[in-house]
Amino acid sequence: MATVLYSPPLESQIRRIAELLRGSYSISKRSLALLLLSEDEEIASLVADQEPEAIRAIQRLAAESRTQDGQHIAYSIVEAQRSAAEQTFEGVIRRRDAGRMSWRERLSRATINPLTGIPALLLILLGLYWFVGVLGAQFLVDWLESSVFESGLNPWVNQLVNTAVPWEWAQQLLAGDYGVFTLGIRYAVAIILPIVGTFFLAFAVIEDSGYLPRLALLIDRLFKRIGLNGRAVIPMVLGFGCDTMATIVTRTLETTRERVIATMLLALAIPCSAQLGVIFAILAGHPLALAVWGLTVALVFLAVGYLTARLAPGEPPRFYMELPPLRVPRISNVLVKTYSRMEWYFKEVLPLFVLASVAIWLGQITGAFDGVVAALEPAVRALGLPEQTAVAFLFGFFRRDYGAAGLYDVQGLMNGAQLAVAAVTLTLFVPCIAQFGVMLKERGWKIAVGMLAFIVPFAFFIGWALNQILGWIGAGL
Amino acid sequence: MKCGMCGRRFHDQEAIQTCTSCPIVSNCGLVRCPYCGYEMPPEPKLVQWLKEAVGNRRSELSEVPAEFGPQMSLAKLGCGQCCRVVGVRADNGSGNHLMKLMAMGIYPGAQLQLIRRSPAVVYQCGYSQFAIDTELAECVTVRVEPSMEVEP
Numbered sequence: 180m181a182t183v184l185y186s187p188p189l190e191s192q193i194r195r196i197a198e199l200l201r202g203s204y205s206i207s208k209r210s211l212a213l214l215l216l217s218e219d220e221e222i223a224s225l226v227a228d229q230e231p232e233a234i235r236a237i238q239r240l241a242a243e244s245r246t247q248d249g250q251h252i253a254y255s256i257v258e259a260q261r262s263a264a265e266q267t268f269e270g271v272i273r274r275r276d277a278g279r280m281s282w283r284e285r286l287s288r289a290t291i292n293p294l295t296g297i298p299a300l301l302l303i304l305l306g307l308y309w310f311v312g313v314l315g316a317q318f319l320v321d322w323l324e325s326s327v328f329e330s331g332l333n334p335w336v337n338q339l340v341n342t343a344v345p346w347e348w349a350q351q352l353l354a355g356d357y358g359v360f361t362l363g364i365r366y367a368v369a370i371i372l373p374i375v376g377t378f379f380l381a382f383a384v385i386e387d388s389g390y391l392p393r394l395a396l397l398i399d400r401l402f403k404r405i406g407l408n409g410r411a412v413i414p415m416v417l418g419f420g421c422d423t424m425a426t427i428v429t430r431t432l433e434t435t436r437e438r439v440i441a442t443m444l445l446a447l448a449i450p451c452s453a454q455l456g457v458i459f460a461i462l463a464g465h466p467l468a469l470a471v472w473g474l475t476v477a478l479v480f481l482a483v484g485y486l487t488a489r490l491a492p493g494e495p496p497r498f499y500m501e502l503p504p505l506r507v508p509r510i511s512n513v514l515v516k517t518y519s520r521m522e523w524y525f526k527e528v529l530p531l532f533v534l535a536s537v538a539i540w541l542g543q544i545t546g547a548f549d550g551v552v553a554a555l556e557p558a559v560r561a562l563g564l565p566e567q568t569a570v571a572f573l574f575g576f577f578r579r580d581y582g583a584a585g586l587y588d589v590q591g592l593m594n595g596a597q598l599a600v601a602a603v604t605l606t607l608f609v610p611c612i613a614q615f616g617v618m619l620k621e622r623g624w625k626i627a628v629g630m631l632a633f634i635v636p637f638a639f640f641i642g643w644a645l646n647q648i649l650g651w652i653g654a655g656l
Numbered sequence: 657m658k659c660g661m662c663g664r665r666f667h668d669q670e671a672i673q674t675c676t677s678c679p680i681v682s683n684c685g686l687v688r689c690p691y692c693g694y695e696m697p698p699e700p701k702l703v704q705w706l707k708e709a710v711g712n713r714r715s716e717l718s719e720v721p722a723e724f725g726p727q728m729s730l731a732k733l734g735c736g737q738c739c740r741v742v743g744v745r746a747d748n749g750s751g752n753h754l755m756k757l758m759a760m761g762i763y764p765g766a767q768l769q770l771i772r773r774s775p776a777v778v779y780q781c782g783y784s785q786f787a788i789d790t791e792l793a794e795c796v797t798v799r800v801e802p803s804m805e806v807e808p
Contacts, residue, residue, distance in 0.1 A: 217755075253755070254763045261761075265782075291787075293775055396776050396787045408789070409776070498776060498789040499756055 182209075183263040189255060192216065192244050196237050202229035216241050217253035287505050290393045300394065307381055308459070315377030316456030317463060323369040336360050352540050363536035367529050370584045374456030375524055376517070378420050383516040387508035391416065392500050399498045405481060406440045406488025407432075408496035414441055418449035421524055423614040425449070426621060436493035442622055443487055446610040447634050448480035450583075457583035458602045465595035472602045475645055479607060527613055535574070548573075558639060563646040564601050565592045571601070575608050582608070596649045604642030609635055657687070661694035668698075726800055730762075731777055731793035733770045739798035741766045746795070753792060760786045762796055 185193065196212035204211055204225070214222040215237055227234040244252055289295040333354075340354040354361050385391065391413055399409030411432055418425035422445050429441045450458065462469040542548030555569040567589045575582025582605050593601065609631065610618065618627040658665050671687045678688070686695045733739055741764055744754055761768065761781030771785065772778040777793040779786060 253758060257758050257763050258765060291772060291778060399789060400775050497753055497792055499792060500787050502785040502787055
């Protein structure tokens, strides 16, 4: 292993500090000494835990060397390391001829220039819509729903259960309208799987191409307004796949303030791919309703972000990021990523779907289900929606996509304006059980419960206001 | 701005000085070139904004020959210009970002080339490109250098 040699005074400093270290660490004493000289806080606290006397002597030494040198000692360390790195690769790499810009570089610059970058972003979003919203949520879902389940598996399972299981309550648990198989498995496989699968596939391609850091750069100024910085674009975009996964990813944000704002926005205004896919499918025949939905949710996202940023005190966020070169994604890599994300999602979702089916079954047997639906009906009526949608809102408590999928079943009963109101309310409405669990774990119960207490009435308020506005304009959409 | 007649660049302040000899008191709505006296409408806000958005606006000081090596903040450098970092200042009391900037190639003596200024500052350092926001770039003082030999 090659060792970088520093200037003689620095080398003697490193030796003296390394000699002071007596504890056992997982990295070499020399590296520790270098990190301590660079004033790495994490390493300093690590050493302070093991040997509190040594750290004081070391910090005195580090302070001495800084005053002698006149400038930050970390700078001379970095400079020596860089020049050593340059010498190493001088012999092994060949530079492309200078002067002409490669197409990669041209494309990269086009994506970070607002004049060409914003159209490019819209184009990517359009492509994403076609792939996930049309191919996944309409074509594949239609095929799986109607050909595979409704005309194939469901009647077969119903018949099998009816002949093999003698008790009626067990028949209802397994099959029928809300059965574990006919509802739980069908929702998971026929509605959610194709949508989530196509989204994760598209996301893996975007991720591997190196576009996300460029998107972060482009959107940084807008995100600063809502108390975040461009880096937050990664959990936000991932949230369009699965908000639960995205809430975990908010760990990559630096300050607690940013994490709280991002968690709030993910819980409130970012629909997950399954929900998004179903909403696209429901609103596909009503382009105006789709526009109203998109505009309302985007406005709520910006307004709530702006207000949360005003309310939550803290330092202004700073944006910094490396721009890796744009690359053509490798197919094997994309497929492996998509598969591992889908596996994670499925392990998360399938037990909950089955559990939700069982809960609904229990509710039906005991009559509690009807009671809750009846209690929700006035709220639903206030939004100007048919009573049957109360079931969809109840499902929404179990999973976001479950609620949207429930809406899918009753879409024939509503006109465009009602669909828009229902879609907006369901999008903003409660995070699913899994997401709420992650919120509790990551943000603590005070913040998580506080967010929930804000989101539920707020979602209904926005739905109610939208219904009033649409009714006032007289827009049927 | 740039004169439409003689093509020389000048500051708005210089143009205002030449107005003192004019009998019209104010609000003629025109700008007079301090070099040739040609009068033209001022650069509209929209055009200025567009130039900023395209990111190709040269730095105000980029007309100065490179030998002079004027010092300025990284955020003021013209696109495509090369520079050497002179110093990095801490902002808002948190010294934390000094380490981050250092990891991204910004430390006294480092060579950089500016790629964009808007919507964020993008620079090339060695074989890598990095983006930082304007506030961070303001903390970095650089000296303009003649252009580097390598384009990525």
